[in-house]
Amino acid sequence: MEYETVLTTCPYCGCGCKYYIEVIDGEAKSVLPCKEDPISEGKLCIKGWNAIDFVYAEDRLTTPLIKEKGKFRKASWDEALDLVAKKFAELKQKHGSDAFGLLSSAKTTNEENYLMQKFARSVIVTNNVDHCARLCHASTVAGLAAAFGSGAMTNSSPEVEDADCILITGSNTTEQHPLIGSRIFRAKEKGAKIILIDPRAIQLSRFSDIHLRQRPGTDVAWINGMINVIINEGLADEKFITERTENFEELKEMVKDYTPERVEEISGIPKDDLIEAARMYATAGHASIIYSMGITQHTTGVDNVKSCANLSMITGNLGKSSTGVNPLRGQNNVQGACDLGALPNVFPGYQAVTNPEFREKFEKAWGMKEKIPDNVGLTVVEMVNEAAAGNLKCLYIMGENPMISDPDITHVRAGLENLEFLVVQDIFLTETAELADVVLPGTTFLEKDGTFTATDRRVQRVRKAIEPIGYSKPDWEAICEIAKRMGSKGFDFPSPKEIQDEIAKLTPLYGGINYDRLDELGYLQWPCPNTEHPGTVFLHKDKCSRGLGHFFAVEYKPPAELPDEEYPFTLTTGRILFHFHTGTMTRRSKKLHNDVPTGYVEINPLDAEDLGIKDGEKVSVSTRRGAIEVPAYVTKKVPLKTVFIPFHFRECAANVLTNPALDPTAKIPEFKVCACKIDAIGE
Amino acid sequence: MERVVRKKVKELLDSGNVIAVIGLKDELGKTTPYLFRRGDDVSKLKLSPHYPLATVARKLHKADPEYKFALLCRGCDERALIEMAKRNQIDLDGIMLIGIACDEKMARECNCAVPYPSCDDIIGEPLRDLELGDPYGEFKKMSTPEKLEFWKKQFLKCNKCYGCRNICPMCFCKECELENGLWLRKGRLPPDYPVYHLIRAFHLAGKCIGCGECEKACPAGIPLMTLNRLVRDDMKDLFDYVAGTDGENVNPLYTKEEF
Numbered sequence: 001m002e003y004e005t006v007l008t009t010c011p012y013c014g015c016g017c018k019y020y021i022e023v024i025d026g027e028a029k030s031v032l033p034c035k036e037d038p039i040s041e042g043k044l045c046i047k048g049w050n051a052i053d054f055v056y057a058e059d060r061l062t063t064p065l066i067k068e069k070g071k072f073r074k075a076s077w078d079e080a081l082d083l084v085a086k087k088f089a090e091l092k093q094k095h096g097s098d099a100f101g102l103l104s105s106a107k108t109t110n111e112e113n114y115l116m117q118k119f120a121r122s123v124i125v126t127n128n129v130d131h132c133a134r135l136c137h138a139s140t141v142a143g144l145a146a147a148f149g150s151g152a153m154t155n156s157s158p159e160v161e162d163a164d165c166i167l168i169t170g171s172n173t174t175e176q177h178p179l180i181g182s183r184i185f186r187a188k189e190k191g192a193k194i195i196l197i198d199p200r201a202i203q204l205s206r207f208s209d210i211h212l213r214q215r216p217g218t219d220v221a222w223i224n225g226m227i228n229v230i231i232n233e234g235l236a237d238e239k240f241i242t243e244r245t246e247n248f249e250e251l252k253e254m255v256k257d258y259t260p261e262r263v264e265e266i267s268g269i270p271k272d273d274l275i276e277a278a279r280m281y282a283t284a285g286h287a288s289i290i291y292s293m294g295i296t297q298h299t300t301g302v303d304n305v306k307s308c309a310n311l312s313m314i315t316g317n318l319g320k321s322s323t324g325v326n327p328l329r330g331q332n333n334v335q336g337a338c339d340l341g342a343l344p345n346v347f348p349g350y351q352a353v354t355n356p357e358f359r360e361k362f363e364k365a366w367g368m369k370e371k372i373p374d375n376v377g378l379t380v381v382e383m384v385n386e387a388a389a390g391n392l393k394c395l396y397i398m399g400e401n402p403m404i405s406d407p408d409i410t411h412v413r414a415g416l417e418n419l420e421f422l423v424v425q426d427i428f429l430t431e432t433a434e435l436a437d438v439v440l441p442g443t444t445f446l447e448k449d450g451t452f453t454a455t456d457r458r459v460q461r462v463r464k465a466i467e468p469i470g471y472s473k474p475d476w477e478a479i480c481e482i483a484k485r486m487g488s489k490g491f492d493f494p495s496p497k498e499i500q501d502e503i504a505k506l507t508p509l510y511g512g513i514n515y516d517r518l519d520e521l522g523y524l525q526w527p528c529p530n531t532e533h534p535g536t537v538f539l540h541k542d543k544c545s546r547g548l549g550h551f552f553a554v555e556y557k558p559p560a561e562l563p564d565e566e567y568p569f570t571l572t573t574g575r576i577l578f579h580f581h582t583g584t585m586t587r588r589s590k591k592l593h594n595d596v597p598t599g600y601v602e603i604n605p606l607d608a609e610d611l612g613i614k615d616g617e618k619v620s621v622s623t624r625r626g627a628i629e630v631p632a633y634v635t636k637k638v639p640l641k642t643v644f645i646p647f648h649f650r651e652c653a654a655n656v657l658t659n660p661a662l663d664p665t666a667k668i669p670e671f672k673v674c675a676c677k678i679d680a681i682g683e
Numbered sequence: 684m685e686r687v688v689r690k691k692v693k694e695l696l697d698s699g700n701v702i703a704v705i706g707l708k709d710e711l712g713k714t715t716p717y718l719f720r721r722g723d724d725v726s727k728l729k730l731s732p733h734y735p736l737a738t739v740a741r742k743l744h745k746a747d748p749e750y751k752f753a754l755l756c757r758g759c760d761e762r763a764l765i766e767m768a769k770r771n772q773i774d775l776d777g778i779m780l781i782g783i784a785c786d787e788k789m790a791r792e793c794n795c796a797v798p799y800p801s802c803d804d805i806i807g808e809p810l811r812d813l814e815l816g817d818p819y820g821e822f823k824k825m826s827t828p829e830k831l832e833f834w835k836k837q838f839l840k841c842n843k844c845y846g847c848r849n850i851c852p853m854c855f856c857k858e859c860e861l862e863n864g865l866w867l868r869k870g871r872l873p874p875d876y877p878v879y880h881l882i883r884a885f886h887l888a889g890k891c892i893g894c895g896e897c898e899k900a901c902p903a904g905i906p907l908m909t910l911n912r913l914v915r916d917d918m919k920d921l922f923d924y925v926a927g928t929d930g931e932n933v934n935p936l937y938t939k940e941e942f
Contacts, residue, residue: 001743001747003739004717005710005716007710007715022716022739024742024743024746032734034713035734036712042900043899043901043902044844044846045844049844174842174872175872178844179902181902182902182903182904185840185904519711520712576870576872577872594862595869596870
């Protein structure tokens, strides 16, 4: 009998919990929390505890599939890979490189993301590579890079518990980042003040000292309002502003208009409450801002993020422990996918594609004869639009499910169906894979080696615990095979360890990261420029990545689509604890499915009464994009005239309804606000 | 003490009397459960932090009932094994216990009155007369309404990870009452107050052996050891019953029907 424990990193959220997989006779049997893991400390959420279930689900993709006459048939790897390589070469010849789009995956490893963008840039020769960060923290990457010079979480997750004040906005932390939620509870035990700004009465609202319920999409207004109060009451950190920032005068002038009275008009937050919150945040010794989708998923997402940066700089809460601006990244490796350049505007390490020096560096490193294009490529939603318009001919999608996660799903389907060739690489036949011409079976986190980067820049090992199921292959192997068959030389790696070594050579932020150091230290937080460097716990100490922190004077702009007579409700969408994103993994996990088998729409009791709707009754929710039927969950969690639908469920997919309006800089869709109407169906 | 244990484990394995020893090993700078075999490097054997090795034993026994092994066994591990055996979850005949006494630090961390197993050879000094402080602190001084408020605040932090149940050596029901939606609604966060935690506390009455793993596994920091200790105190006071101390006695809360 063989028994072993394998220490690996959770494939679900950005907390980055590590735990043991108990393997008996080659089969992964159970999860055992790791008491010495710095993030989880031996505690896990329900998803982490159930991370093995989906790996063994009956409908795992175990062989490649090729579509013929509208139906899938099984194929060997050789046949499928040859077909893909041949079609890619043909289409490149016929339509040019920019007719291609590649979607990398925030779920796969750093090594796989690196290879996907290397494939895009060196084999197809396009910058049209993107991934689902576009849908979640694209605003963060752009906004914080502009304000501080680095688009990542400034501090580390464990530090949260030592803050004197934590301002949480647009983050349902105990549900979405449970092991960071733990730190908030601990901070509270230690006497910290908790300020929550969220339209919904989420679990944290019971534990907050102040809960402000703003109208969805009014975040720039209330943040400017807080800054107005802080400046007027002399609570600003003059020393920090003078020594470490620029452009304060422009901001100071603009926020004069954001009086608490005006902010109350715009956001609905009572002015005295706003003043109290501002004072609470500004007078704390170490104050930390925690935010997530409620800030980013707006047409003003970048403005919202810049406003958060403004707030932290005004009070000098940057560059010291237990402070900062802390975006909680959703996916287990969305941070890594961004770090490793699976983005249309940057190479690994955020080196801009528009910079000829960087293009030359990578062309040389990758032994390229062709030149990498100097223009920024297409983003996720733009790729769908171009596909629908007939300009994008081919998409290679790895570990992404835009048919559930993108806004305006009807339009997504039209776009994908219009492609000449669609290749999807995934672990299950997802809603997106169903539309593919070729499906390649990838492996889960249990079946491969690699690294994930958690939300606090923490690079950690993923360790193989069991052999690949059926004929599935790790994603990195599949990408390499296609590249080799297209004649490329730079895809010969014996294992992910060597891929990481190549990454370290080309990516200054990851310069000192290798598997030996990760085995020895357990994790390394970037920036980690060389192998002597211990990693960086928090950023912007003494000075920001860009030197001086930049204040941006941003004015409030309303969301793209507000309620009107025809569609009188505000629809906001989001996640729940028990399921993860498009549900591919969690809905195949017995215990998670047991607790939440299908979706719902949260509706306020008074609204429900008006509409004659009872709890549990199926209702129709419709927007200008489409309509879905979904059970009603009558609850005071949502304010009047606002409804919430989690997006995980294909049978009542929230994204049939959402608005594909984008932030002009970050191109992130406005998932958090659109107009809808609710009708009783009488079932 | 680690040296003595390592020597004992090596001796056992070399003698061939046991095929494997369930212990803890230093790997990647952390301690993890490990199945030591003859020829393995026992210098890597560690004794802390504590992991519920009784559960590992139960899983291995379930996978292969014929498998003969030894295991590092602290007081709580032994109590867990005794209660498991009473419920036919494990056969103690095939298992050799290597008795380990907890040091003062560990004993005080768990506020454990019996930080050693009952076997004859115990490695380490069993702390038989340890003076423990009042485990309840401020809690017992509260009025009933204050206590209710206290527990309400604690239980409402719960995010239904089921960690307390998953890690508990005493939880092995194939169908768990917490999951069937009858007593508490599915998918609600926090779980319907106070049902989740009271079901666990009552189901553990006469079973809980005081290992404290539940509280250590709780991401919300709910003081589960306090809750379970209160029930354990009641079982002692009302029925003179202490779980894990006797291989024959039956939980007085069970009704036995004779036909």
